[in-house]
Amino acid sequence: MPLPKDYDDLPGTVVFDADQAREGYHLNMFCMSLMKPENRASFKTNERAYLDKWPMTEEQKQAVLKRDWNGMLQLGGNIYFTSKIAATDGLSFQQIAAMMSGSTQEQYAQMMIKGGRSPDGNRSKSEWKNRG
């Protein structure tokens, strides 16, 4: 029997568990390769060709090409790794945090300065039902 995943009820959150880590292994290892400047250059020159060197699924490759930051997390990506793509694009952590949470960088920065996102209303998927 699989282990229960009580955390599946958390809204807007992908818990990087052992299953996600297995599915995302090559996606994350690709991201990690971008720590090296020569790999960043090679990726930038031809993203598709660089991605094809990694045994990732087509869906994962498309998510990378589209910079679908939330999609990458769903497909096994981990934020510590996917943020290396952001760094390659010259984006700050806060910029992708804003994108992932559907706000502008300015809105996100203001929210943080005002004390961050409250846990109230953000504890369970049932509280997010009416979100557009």
Place this chain on the structure above:
Amino acid sequence: MARIIAGVATSHIPAVGAAWDNGKTGEPYWRPVFAGYERSKEWIAKLKPDVVILVYNDHMSAFSLEIVPTFAVGCAATFPIADEGWGPRPVPPIKGHPELASHIVQSTVLDEFDMTIVNKMEVDHGLTVPMSLMFGQPKDEWPCPVVPLCVNVVVYPVPTGHRCYMLGKAIRKAVESFDKDLRVVIFGTGGMSHQLQGPRAGLINREFDTRFLDNLTQDPAALVRIPHLEYLREAGSEGIELVMWLIMRGALDDEVKEVYRFYHVPASNTALGHIILENQRQ
């Protein structure tokens, strides 16, 4: 006999290290953060520990996903500074304490904690940011050697709070059976509430953090019982790093003196928390 005289907990936010390295400590956004550690730097300069045991998590600098040890002890004589994509932080390499480190491994393994021995390891912001916050920016070398203790808090499930707390107790026992007179300070790092990923990114929970800080001093048994789901839900997906603070707490006396505390929101995407606890017997 060696003994643990005090514990320090602090966030290890990478942007804090970057602000330091890029000379931004005086900027309005960062000034309160660095001001919050002035007293801590004075405290530790006066205390002059012989060794620091530093509990932190590697951010895919030493281990990647190829090997993910739950608990790993750095037993090397030196630990170079990792390049996390922007070049290594301009700080001195970390000197280890191989004798104490391997003694801790032996003692804790016999106490049924299956520690991984690491003889070659680069250390990242998880370790160097707490060092900078507590010791400032030394030119050539840090004031004391460090035993790095890495905890997996990236691939879920991370070790439970209870397991971490018990490991702290085993570390204390190990230190006390080391036959040199060393005064040891243990750091627990990471946290406090923060979520870096997904549509819920930016979550901060001041109430949870305040209660955590209060109980860290007064009622650690209450913290030990916090289940993973509660960390994830209340403190954010990355807030679960707080289990590392419980290793530090487990290594101290049941009754401790709270010397100092600092809490500040925001530092980048994170609630920055910091506390200093002393054992009664110095």
